[in-house]
Amino acid sequence: MAESGLHTPRKNYTFGTVLTAMVTPFKDNGEVDYDAAAKLATKLVDDGCDGLVVTGTTGETSTLTDEENLGMFKAVKDAVGDRCKVIAGTGTNDTAHSISLSKRAAEIGVDGLLIVTPYYNKPSQAGVKAHFEAIASATELPVMLYDIPGRAGIAISPETIIALAQHPNIVALKDAKADYQSTTTVLANTDLDVYSGDDGLTLPLMAAGAVGVVSVTAHIAAAQYRILVDAMLAGDLATARKAHFELDPIQRAVMSHVQGAVAAKHILNWQGVLPNTVVRLPLVAPSETELETIRTDLREGGWEL
Numbered sequence: 001m002a003e004s005g006l007h008t009p010r011k012n013y014t015f016g017t018v019l020t021a022m023v024t025p026f027k028d029n030g031e032v033d034y035d036a037a038a039k040l041a042t043k044l045v046d047d048g049c050d051g052l053v054v055t056g057t058t059g060e061t062s063t064l065t066d067e068e069n070l071g072m073f074k075a076v077k078d079a080v081g082d083r084c085k086v087i088a089g090t091g092t093n094d095t096a097h098s099i100s101l102s103k104r105a106a107e108i109g110v111d112g113l114l115i116v117t118p119y120y121n122k123p124s125q126a127g128v129k130a131h132f133e134a135i136a137s138a139t140e141l142p143v144m145l146y147d148i149p150g151r152a153g154i155a156i157s158p159e160t161i162i163a164l165a166q167h168p169n170i171v172a173l174k175d176a177k178a179d180y181q182s183t184t185t186v187l188a189n190t191d192l193d194v195y196s197g198d199d200g201l202t203l204p205l206m207a208a209g210a211v212g213v214v215s216v217t218a219h220i221a222a223a224q225y226r227i228l229v230d231a232m233l234a235g236d237l238a239t240a241r242k243a244h245f246e247l248d249p250i251q252r253a254v255m256s257h258v259q260g261a262v263a264a265k266h267i268l269n270w271q272g273v274l275p276n277t278v279v280r281l282p283l284v285a286p287s288e289t290e291l292e293t294i295r296t297d298l299r300e301g302g303w304e305l
Contacts, residue, residue: 048226
């Protein structure tokens with residue numbers, strides 16, 4: 001497999017090109033394990049990530065208090081410093097709450113904000129637009145929109161994204177919509193840095209102009225994503241396609257059988273990276289059958305377990 005260093009140097013994108021959507025480690029008693037988070041963040045950067053999304057979906061943000069979210073932002077930023085971009089997941093379905101959390105994250109010194117579509121409320125597109133604009137205007141930080149209708153209940157329409165791209169602080173989009181036509185429309189009509197929010201769609205989205213990936217599987221395969229992304233940015237489709245195929249069983253292991261945070265924590269524990277596999281309700285541990293399916297996929301991907 002080609003080494004990423006052989007490719008053309010990457011453009012200095014605002015948030016980097018290979019980002020991991022980090023899990024939030026917990027202690028055996030359920031408290032947030034900030035030391036384990038710092039060690040994981042350092043490992044991910046060592047493995048090739050130039051961006052980390054902290055307390056997004058995979059970080060179990062919906063079960064964290066504001067103080068725990070802020071503690072995670074600080075722990076990760078302190079651990080990695082300027083070695084990569086730290087993007088704080090500060091979006092909720094409450095605009096005022098999101099603004100407050102974003103302002104506090106800015107005080108900590110994070111490099112940007114990930115703002116998800118307001119979920120559960122099901123606002124109109126006008127409401128979605130007003131929500132994002134209000135949060136983006138509350139700090140000077142660059143913002144990555146997060147379009148994930150499977151979780152939020154509604155999509156951000158391409159017309160709304162195109163309008164939001166006019167805001168000076170909105171610079172990127174994490175696209176987890178799996179709607180190639182919609183993403184194509186956004187890419188053709190904005191200068192946003194678009195990131196694949198579906199691990200397996202990184203190659204085809206980059207073929208249309210996306211700049212990289214925000215990945216859960218990168219917890220255990222950051223080096224492979226670095227090869228794929230660098231190759232696509234360099235126009236080396238053969239190398240990228242090879243990496244894409246090699247990543248397929250690993251992506252299935254992480255994303256296809258149980259919730260991504262649950263699978264990632266188990267695999268990281270098998271690797272000795274995390275001390276346990278604790279998640280918070282309503283997430284629960286996988287069954288033995290599910291774990292064996294994950295192991296089978298990993299073995300197909302060349303892992304020895």
